[in-house]
Structures are given as structure tokens and as C-alpha cells.
Amino acid sequence: MAENLKECRVPCKATTDELESLCRSEGVTCKELGVSKTNLTEYEVEYLCNYKRVVPVGKLKDGTTPPPQELYMVKWRGFPESRNTWEPRKNLKCVALLSQFYEDLMLELQRQRRRSVPRRLDPATASYMVQRAKLRKRLQRWECELTALNLQRGGGRISVQNHVDLVGPPRSFTYINDYKVGDGISLTEVALGCECTDCHGKPVNGCCAGASQHRFAYNEQGQVRLRPGMPIYECNKRCRCGPDCLNRVVQRGIRHSLCIFRTDNGRGWGVRAMERIRKNSFVMEYVGEIITTEEAERRGHIYDKEGATYLFDLDYVDDEYTVDAAHYGNISHFVNHSCDPNLQVYNVFIDNLDERLPRIAFFATRSIKAGEELTFDYKMQIDPMDAESTKMDSNFSVTGLPGSPKKRMRMECKCGVESCRKYLF
Template sequence: MEEKLKECRVPCKASFGQLETLCRAEQVTCQPLGITKDNLLEYEVEYLCDYKRKVNKNRDTQQEYFLVKWKGFPESMNSWEPRKNLKCVKLLCQFWEDLLKEMQKQRRRMVPKQLDAATASYLVQRAKQRQTLERWERHLNSLGSHHARICVHNHVDLEGPPKNFTYITDYKVGDGITLTQVALGCECADCLESPVGGCCAGASQHRFAYNNAGQVRVRPGLPIYECNKRCRCGPDCPNRVVQRGVRYSLGIFRTDDGRGWGVRTMERIRKNTFVMEYVGEIITTEEAERRGHIYDKEGATYLFDLDYVDDEYTVDAAHYGNISHFVNHSCDPNLQVYNVFIENLDERLPRIAFFATRSIKAGEELTFDYKMHIDPVDAESTKMDSNFGLTGLPGSPKKRQRVECKCGMESCRKYLF
């Protein structure tokens, strides 16, 4: 029995922070937690909880004090410390930023000598929220699919990371659906300059989609066929763009106009360049219809029809998705949808890629049109109408409850659906 239990492991119900607090309270060293004899009694500021000013005995000056939550110690050991004892410049700046914003909300010109309980409680909640968002940000960047960086900010309210949401980097295939892997690849030595048989796009009787800078050059509505794992070309092939993943640093932020979370770019994005994929769970239209009724009651949906040739499958990003889960609608969007085929050539199951419709400035919010339609220039382009969020409702979209649009654009249609 003892032999069998040697490799037995179970998850701990306590977090690392709780374990560290317990070890320091009991003065127990723990190597995995980084608690040694040398730093067992070290005190590090985790965050600041409260503030007050006291007049010195000579009454000529005032001394500032901060209530400190010590890292690795329970809140019962919080202590008031004079400003001169604190070396945590970043935490002090964050505390003052939060406090001054709260004073503005309360329409108070001066910070009082002693904060009331409600204000102090709010500052603690902000500090804990900031820690939660920072942990989530580290987790998103640890997944390795985003070649630049994802930042997370909320300067609006106390909302933390979304609940019941798992960040994924590729499609999650639902029950009863099979992705057929590609069986053939191109034989090109240089896919852009010397494509053999038109490369992968030509084999499907379509144009090569990109120029030498990786910018899309085909009309919206036409499919994109990228090189795959069976192709002779290497990873630097100019016909491998979407599969390389996100290349721009992006920020998930809380909007201040009631639209929930949004996404902005942290750097300039050139026109016609790939920005991100819409990733989620692939489900059948029947399952999408069932879920759609539930989502409609909740007032939100993340269903995206894969209707390039037949309306058989849908991507649901409600509970499984990537950064595109947080991209908001606009009636004048800066992102355009394209259907992309790489390892799977089943035209019923394209990958959904967003490309920039114009040059996008650093700090600008990224948006796409939830009810985007492609001008029917030819028979091919009529196949790809982006029907986001309409799945699950019988009959015409007019039957659903109208949702007010908050994009704020001059061309706003006033309603999403």
C-alpha cells in the first residue's frame, strides 16, 4: 500500500498566498513557497488599506500614516506605519491614485485627516481587485499563444476577471464534430514569387491572399487558403499569417459607457494586417439554437455562425474563447472578418480571422460589426455574411428583443439587432 502511495498527489484547497500566510504565522519555513530562515521575519508591503494624518506635538507639521497589509501575514497583523518607513513607491502611487479618484466621486476637494470606513473599504477592494487582475494578466501571457503582450486594466469599477470563462488558444471541438486534417500540401520553394500550381490558394482555384508584407489583398468574402504542415515551405513562408498568431500588444480594459470589457491596441496596426482570430467552442446549429435561447434571456451572446457554404456549425465564445471574446461591436468597425483554411479544408468549418480595415492608432479600441454583410460583388462573396449572435432564434432576427447600440459612431444604426 505504501509503495502505491509514493506517487499519489492531490490538489491543495488552499492558495499559495494562504499557505504562505499560515507558514509565516506559525514561523515555519517552506522551500517551495520561498520561506527560509533568512526571510521568515521579513515584512513586505502587499497593499495599503487606510490613511490618516496626525498633528505633531509642536503643531507645526503633520505626520502621515498608512495602514499596511503585510504580504504573507493575516489581516489581523495589519499595522499603521509612518510614511517615512514605507519604501513601496509604486503601491503609494496606486493608493493615492485610487484615493483621489474616490474623492472626486464624492465631490470633496481635500483628503480628510481620517478616512471614513466606506472609503477605506473601497480602497481595500481596489487593491485586491488589482491583484486579481494582475494574476489573470500573468496567466494570459503564460499561455504562449500571444507573441506580444496582453495587458488588463480596470479603472472604472470593481469588476474582476470574467467568471465561468476559460481562455483558450485554439478551437474547442464540441460533441459530434470532427475536424478532418489536410492530406496534401504545396511543393513551392517560394510560395509568393514562384508558386507551384498557384500554391495552396491556386489548388483551390483562389488567389494568393497576401502581399510580401503579410497584408491581405483579396476582397472580403473571398476565402484565404494558407500553407499547412504538409507543405514544403517553412514557418517563414509569406502564406503563413493567421497561423502565426497575434503579433500586436493588446489591452483588455473596462469601458466607462456600460459596454463591459473592451480591447484596445497598445501599438499602431497597419491597414490590412492580421489582428486576431475569433476562437471558441465549435457546436452544431441545433446546439447553438438551444444555447441561443438561454443567452438571449441573459442579454448577451457570443455565437458566430460558420456559414461560408452551409449553416451547419457555430462558434460559441461565451465560456471558452480568446481575447476576441472581449471585442465590442461598432457600426463603423476597424476590423473585417475573413474565412481562413489551414490544417482543415472542410468549407463548413473555416477559421474566423480579423484584419484591420484601416490604419489603427495605438490606444484605439478594436471593434467589428456584429451584423456585418459583404457586398455581393460576385457569387463567392455572398457566401460570407457575418451573422454574429443571431443563432438560436427562430425565424427572422426581427423577432428578437431589440438591443440598443452604444458604439457612439455617427453612422450608428441605433440597434445591434
């Protein structure tokens, strides 16, 4: 019986920080938690909790009153909050943490419409500072997780910022890099690949795009050169060309450094570019759980009550499947709507050529500056007069738009552009 329990694992109710604090308070070393004999009694500032200015008792030798002394309440890394201590400014070498403390404090005082730093913080403000510090820790852990997942595909850094409220990482959301296939749905992998050794310079039979009677999608810089509505056929795992092939763009994943940030106008989280993105460059995929339209209809009514929508119809030829990014998705889960977007959707086919199940890729419609928010139009329209795009439905967009059999609650648009339609749907 004991042998069968060797690989048994159960979740721990305590966090790693709590376990580390317990080890240090009890004087126990733990290799997994990084607590050793050499650092068991080391003191490192984890975050600053409070602030006050006090005037020392007595006078200096010259008879003058000593200047006020700045004291900070310190939470020590690896020790419980009961071990917090007040420390003078001269004892603290954590310049970054001090700077962050004052940034948070000034934002809170500004919210309170107070112009100067008080001699001591009131209990409510001190409590807020502790909550901000704890929130930052949670966001930093989340940021590390997202970046690690993105780096697995050679992508850029994903940072997280919240200077608006105390909302932390979504609790019921799992970050994924590829589709999660729902029950009763199967993806059929492509059986053949191209025979090209130089897909861009010397394509054989038009390479993968030509075999499907379509044009090569990218130029030498990897920018899309097809009109919206035209499908993109990339080389697949059975092609002779290598990973550096110019016809492999979307499958390489997110390449730019992006930031998930908390918006200040009630739109929840958003995504901004942390570097310049050239026009027509690939930015990200819309990834989530593939479900049937019937299941999407059921979930859609639930999401309506929550005032959010993450359902995206895969209606390139038939309206049979939907991508739901509510609980499983990538950074596109946090991209907001705009009536004047800087991202455009393209249907992409790589290892699966089933036209009912395209991959949804976002490309930049214009040059995007560093710091600019990324947006797409939830009600995208393809020119119905474009003969080459007739296979894409005119209501290719998130599920439940007018003209589709599914009806949705009207949601107010907060994009703020001059051409705003006032409603998402």
C-alpha cells in the first residue's frame, strides 16, 4: 500500500511565501524554498507598509532641535508580518522599493485630493499601501508565468501593470498558446506538405498557398500583403522547408513585447505595445477553447449577464464552431474593442486545412507606436464587393451580431474615438 503512495500529490493550502516565513521563524532550512543555514538570518526588504515622520527627543549639542526622522514599516522577506519593524531611512538600501512606495502613495493622495505627504499615514491609507504591495507581488508572479509561456515559443516579454485599482490576475483564466479543443470536436492534421527548398524565391507549384489556389501571403519582411478576407496558407509540419521559412509567421507566435494593463475608464484590462510594430505585421492569435455554436449560444447568455464577451465565431465558410477565450486563452483575451482599431483579423491555415476551423490572426492595420493600446473591431466587416473575399461571411466577428441567429444584449462602447458607434453590437 505504501508503495502506491510514493507518487501521491496533494495541493498545499499555504503559499510558498507562508512556508518560507514558517521555516525562518522556526529556524528550519529548506532547499526547495531557498532557506539555507547561510541565509537563515538574512534580512531583505520585501515591501514597505507604512510611513511616519517623528521628531527625536532632546536637542543637538549646539542646542538646536534635530530634524524630523523618516521611519518606514518594513515587511521582511521570508518572515511573517508579526516580525515587521520600523526602520529609519538611512537603514534602507532598497532604492527601487522606496521609489515604488512613494509612487503608490502619491497616486493614493492624489485620489484623496491631498497635496502633501502627511506626517503619518492614517489607517485606511496605510492599509491601502499594504494591499498595493501585495497586489504587485501577485502581478509580478503572473507576469513571470506569462513571459515564460511566451518565451517557450521564442516570443517577446509580457509585462503586467495596474496603477488604477486593486484588481489582481483573473482567477478563472488559464493562459494557453494554442487552441484547446472542446468535447466532440477533432482537428484533422494535414497529410502533405510542400517540396520547396525556397518557398519565397522558388516555390514549387505555388508552395502551400498555390496548392490551395491562393496567393503567397507575406513579403520578405513577414508583413501580410493580402487584403482582409483572403485566407493565409502557411507551410506546415510536413513541408520540406525549415523553421526560418518566410511562409511561417503566425506559427512562430507572439514576437513583440506587450503589456497587459488596467484601463482607467471602466474597460477592465487592456493590452498595449511596448515597442513599435510595423504596419501589416503579425501581432497575435485569438486563442481559446473551440466549442460548437450550440454551446456558444448557451455560454453567451451567461457572459451577457457578466457584461463581457469572449466568443469569436469561426464562420469562414460555415457557422459551426466558435472560439471561447473566457477561461482559456492567450493575451488576446485582454484586447479591447475600438470602432477605429489598429488590428485586423485574417483566417490562417497551417496544420489543419478544415475550412470550418481556421486560426484567427491579428495583423497591424497601421504603424503602432510603443505605448499605444492594441484594439480590434468586434463588428468587423469585409467588403461584400470583393469577389476574392466572398467566402468570408460579412458578419465575421464575435458571436451574436445582427444577422446571426444568436441574439445578444446591447453593450455600450467606451472606445472614445470620434467615429464611435456607441454600442459594441
